Amino acid sequence: MRRNRLITYTTNGHVASLDFTHQVTDIDDAYELVMELGDITAEIGATDMIRIVVVNAGGKTMSFSTAGMGALAEALGQMTGDCPDPAKLLAGLPQPVLVGLEGDILGMGLELALACDVRVAVDGARFGMTHLSEGQMPSWGGTQRLSRLVGGGNALELTLGATIIDAPEALRIGLVNKVVPRDRLSSTLDEMAHNMAAKGPIAMRYAKEAISAGLDLSLGQGLRLEADLYFLLHTSRDRTEGIQAFQNKGKPKFEGR
Amino acid sequence: MAGFKTVLYEKNNGIAWITLDRPKQLNAYSVGMRDDLYEVLKAVKDDDEVKVGILRGAGEKAFCAGADLSEFLSAPPPVAARQVRWQRDIWGLFAALPQPMIAAVHGFVLGSGIEMSLFCDMRIASAEAQFGLPEVALGIIPAAGGTQTLPRLIGRGKAVELLLTNEWISATEALRIGLVNQVVARKVLYEKARSMAEKIASFDAAAVRAVKQAVVRGLDMTLPQGLDLEKQLALGLKGAKPNGA
Numbered sequence: 211m212r213r214n215r216l217i218t219y220t221t222n223g224h225v226a227s228l229d230f231t232h233q234v235t236d237i238d239d240a241y242e243l244v245m246e247l248g249d250i251t252a253e254i255g256a257t258d259m260i261r262i263v264v265v266n267a268g269g270k271t272m273s274f275s276t277a278g279m280g281a282l283a284e285a286l287g288q289m290t291g292d293c294p295d296p297a298k299l300l301a302g303l304p305q306p307v308l309v310g311l312e313g314d315i316l317g318m319g320l321e322l323a324l325a326c327d328v329r330v331a332v333d334g335a336r337f338g339m340t341h342l343s344e345g346q347m348p349s350w351g352g353t354q355r356l357s358r359l360v361g362g363g364n365a366l367e368l369t370l371g372a373t374i375i376d377a378p379e380a381l382r383i384g385l386v387n388k389v390v391p392r393d394r395l396s397s398t399l400d401e402m403a404h405n406m407a408a409k410g411p412i413a414m415r416y417a418k419e420a421i422s423a424g425l426d427l428s429l430g431q432g433l434r435l436e437a438d439l440y441f442l443l444h445t446s447r448d449r450t451e452g453i454q455a456f457q458n459k460g461k462p463k464f465e466g467r
Numbered sequence: 468m469a470g471f472k473t474v475l476y477e478k479n480n481g482i483a484w485i486t487l488d489r490p491k492q493l494n495a496y497s498v499g500m501r502d503d504l505y506e507v508l509k510a511v512k513d514d515d516e517v518k519v520g521i522l523r524g525a526g527e528k529a530f531c532a533g534a535d536l537s538e539f540l541s542a543p544p545p546v547a548a549r550q551v552r553w554q555r556d557i558w559g560l561f562a563a564l565p566q567p568m569i570a571a572v573h574g575f576v577l578g579s580g581i582e583m584s585l586f587c588d589m590r591i592a593s594a595e596a597q598f599g600l601p602e603v604a605l606g607i608i609p610a611a612g613g614t615q616t617l618p619r620l621i622g623r624g625k626a627v628e629l630l631l632t633n634e635w636i637s638a639t640e641a642l643r644i645g646l647v648n649q650v651v652a653r654k655v656l657y658e659k660a661r662s663m664a665e666k667i668a669s670f671d672a673a674a675v676r677a678v679k680q681a682v683v684r685g686l687d688m689t690l691p692q693g694l695d696l697e698k699q700l701a702l703g704l705k706g707a708k709p710n711g712a
Contacts, residue, residue, distance in 0.1 A: 327627045387628045410606030417630050420614035428687040432615035440610040444545035452606030453539050
């Protein structure tokens with residue numbers, strides 16, 4: 211396991227936290243980030259105990275200096291042959307991923323945020339798909355995930371104009387789910403994470419999968435996917451536990467099986 | 468059409484009123500309701516006199532508070548259950564209704580309640596309505612299409628949040644995020660639904676059906692395919708022969 215240098219990875223019960231503690235300023239940092247994230251996400255993906263992932267920018271802004279960034283994807287591809295973009299690593303996690311956003315979430319930082327499932331922003335945060343102002347274009351999924359989230363109109367305006375918007379506007383267009391005061395960010399994420407971690411973990415993963423994979427299917431195909439996952443859950447103990455607990459007006463204790 | 472235990476059906480002036488009728492159980496969606504609703508929807512689909520449908524719930528407390536959990540633990544094993552699911556594909560039937568459907572929802576709109584309203588084309592909510600998706604808290608996932616229809620309507624961001632956190636939202640919030648089209652006072656809920664239905668019923672029925680098809684089927688296509696579909700449907704209305712005919 212690579213030493214955590216750019217990302218601090220901790221677990222607390224069923225919740226894993228990833229803090230992006232360092233500003234990425236050059237190509238070596240970027241490479242290190244991708245490698246660390248690869249190791250961490252592989253481990254999280256393989257760990258059933260972990261039910262929810264919380265990503266934080268560790269109090270620093272989630273923007274990446276664009277010095278050398280333009281050549282990054284190409285360079286990484288050449289160095290390792292098959293280096294996935296880090297947004298893909300986050301998007302590929304089976305567990306739901308919550309992300310706390312403060313400061314400036316620009317360019318590649320926004321692309322990472324888009325790869326998460328729920329975005330909670332601090333009220334002073336700003337957002338922008340600003341690659342064009344550095345002569346770049348998004349390469350960590352920004353041209354695909356932004357429009358699927360906020361619609362083509364908003365995505366084109368933000369990306370083509372390299373416009374920077376504030377948190378209330380981000381909330382209005384659906385770019386973020388919630389906006390909270392700075393001193394409530396941690397507790398909001400904590401509460402959300404622990405609340406979700408108390409629900410059926412397999413059901414949680416299947417719900418995420420049905421939504422994510424389903425959006426790329428026709429409605430009819432998506433309904434089939436949902437039905438297949440639903441019937442698979444019939445074979446889980448957690449389903450019986452959840453329903454019995456409800457019938458007995460008690461709190462369910464899900465075991466992830 | 469009469470004789471259903473759990474669903475009421477009335478048709479007048481081209482409007483089909485479909486009422487979920489298990490008010491003592493908060494209109495919880497049961498196997499019986501599934502079977503009754505399937506018959507009703509089938510009949511509506513084949514009835515050219517029906518121009519618009521309105522779906523609502525009996526009683527004061529709920530449009531539908533979700534699936535009837537008392538039936539869950541004695542359900543058939545998964546292989547058999549899956550077979551039954553596709554033998555009478557009620558959600559496919561709902562999605563394929565040629566007539567526009569309006570959901571007029573009040574009180575608790577939970578789980579399959581929300582999902583049924585999502586298969587309708589428009590949703591009007593009364594001001595006190597509350598919406599929630601409790602499935603993952605029970606160790607299951609929505610099975611009436613919610614993981615598919617909700618993100619397609621309100622976007623993935625909000626859909627994931629509602630589905631994974633079981634956060635209940637008010638009618639006002641539902642309006643804000645696009646889950647419902649209108650919020651009205653409880654006492655005018657059905658009046659508003661009726662006047663919306665009457666407006667639609669007053670338009671040329673073939674044109675209305677063509678619009679619904681163009682929008683709903685088009686969303687499953689690429690834009691060029693969707694534009695083509697629209698053109699074919701529009702030509703069909705003018706009585707022109709579609710390309711290749």
